[in-house]
Amino acid sequence: MAAPAESPAILPRLRLETRPFHDGVESNAFNQALTNGTVTAAQTAHFLARMYGFVQPYEAALHRHAAALGPEWQLEQRYRAPLILEDLARLGYPGQPPLCPTLPPLDTRAQLLGAMYVLEGSSLGGQVIARHLAAAGIEGRSFFAGRAERTGPLWKQFGQLLEAAAAAEDADAVVASAILTFQTLAAWLIQE
Template identity: 30%
Template sequence: MVSEYLKQNTADLHDAAEKLFNSDKIFNRTFNFDDYKKIIRNNYLMLLNAENEIFENLSANFSEKLQLNERKKLPLIEKDLHNLSLENETPAQTVEISNQNEALGMMYVIEGSTLGGNVIAKQLSKTEGFENVTFNFFGCYQENTGSMWKNFKEVLDSEVKEENYDEVLSGAKKLYSLLLTFN
């Protein structure tokens, strides 16, 4: 299954992202607003530079099966930016997407960040100073997070043929690399 292949082959990039964003501080409740601003800004820049292109590279078949209209996150994270008094920016490093398989790999990174974001939102809501924060991006699917992730993985695993796994992995790596370039 391509979802397992991606998980195994992007583990080092996932760990690098957790380190960059001080994820350990989330769980020991020492994560602060500067840390939060950094993680929101980096995810915003990733989405700003990639989300529209990803969606444009997916066929109508995937649009329907993945309910793409419900998966748009840029407007949600822009609300978080506003709430944090951070400025909107213009795309500066749009990613090059070679094909639909790469777009799916990029979506894997975004959907995975949504899954992790749900955990982050729950943890931070218990952290002093975050009680009144609305987590628009991290809480985007609310109680449907599990079912949205499951749907994404099922579509990915049923639609991507084994000979295309490396293209999907290439897309995931491109998006992780983009996410990790913003400081």
């Protein structure tokens, strides 16, 4: 009897299959201004407000499922919505940011894992954004700098946990959730 085929690693598959959707998230006005070196404090505040509108309800859903995920995920170290509010206060943003009315489904473990891939990955890109904002002299970088020196280790830990968890999940559902999360986030970020 032949041994069952091992399922391929989920992280390389996620990187490959979500690349066009990841690029779609990065094609917003804020990232273009950041790349061009023309980013302003007002653009940063607008982008952060939009991110809060997505991150806050996502983190609330994650919190609701914390027990099902387990303590090894160290979710309390992964929440970053409060950092956005701190940044918005520094940037003089008036009022409360609007919340995204429709997140991708976050009801199953596979859906949570796919969404987590997107939002955890954003902490890596945030490090680069924080450096660009510092060079431009713009305050309000806490969300992007977020975990500072813990960013790499937390991402590595996340990747290990994701690989182990995905082995027991429907990998197609994890990838589909990541794609839908990227698509939903991209659409939310470009709304006014």
